[in-house]
Amino acid sequence: MPLSRAEIATPSGARLINRLCKHWAHKLEVEHSEQDAKIVFASGTCLMHAEPDRLLVSIETLEEEHLDQLEGVVESHLMRMAKDESLEIVWEN
Template sequence: MPVSHAVVPTTSGSRYINRLCKHWQHKLNVAHDEHQGRVEFDTGVCRLRAEPDALHLSLEAVDAEAREHLEHVVAVHLVRMASREDVDVAWRRDDA
């Protein structure tokens, strides 16, 4: 499975996990608490983990095309949720 990771510098990681997971829970299988989240899309899974100074994102997708699409979806939604903060989502792909 193609995998991607991103580390987003922010002190609001827990808040973003909460907002993203609540947004997606109406349509997708979602589990989350204050420090971590898991969102199951049709074509992959996104894991989110908050640390004091960063939000860690990890994606596993069924194929490279799905990974690219999920990277875009997660990044766009995170930027929207973080409207008061300039966040930069730079994905690093693990192609093993």
Template sequence: MSETSNRQHSHAEVATANASRYLQQLCKHFGHKVEASFDEKAGIVRFSIGDCRLQAEGEVLRLALDAPDAEALLQLQDVVASHLLRFAFREPLTVEWRAGAAA
């Protein structure tokens, strides 16, 4: 059995007309402390507790998280969602995490 088989995953789709803007803002912000790469349509942030992949498609920001265990996944969800909501203070966003890898 491989080491990655126990990894925890979750994903969210956030409806916003500013998907690309928030993707870039999150990646730039997190990139000051951890490894991050991005363009206007996709990005990845590599935290010590796991990875966050971001994808902007029209008016949807897709977030996909990968962490080594459930505790790290919950922490990653909180960090990503709280920063997104802070950046998007001008609009009421909802981040609903769903278990499992994104389809």
């Protein structure tokens, strides 16, 4: 299964998880706690874990072509939820 990961430097990981999960809960299967999240998309799954100074994100898809698409969706939504905080997101796969 294709897998991509990003380690994002931010003190706001738990807040980002909370905002993102509330945003997606109305249309996707979402499980989350204060520090962890699992979001199930039609083409793959996103897992997030908040630490005090970073947010760990991993995306797993069934097919390679969906990986770039989900990276873009997750990244754009994280940027939007971060508001004024500048996030540097580099995907490794």
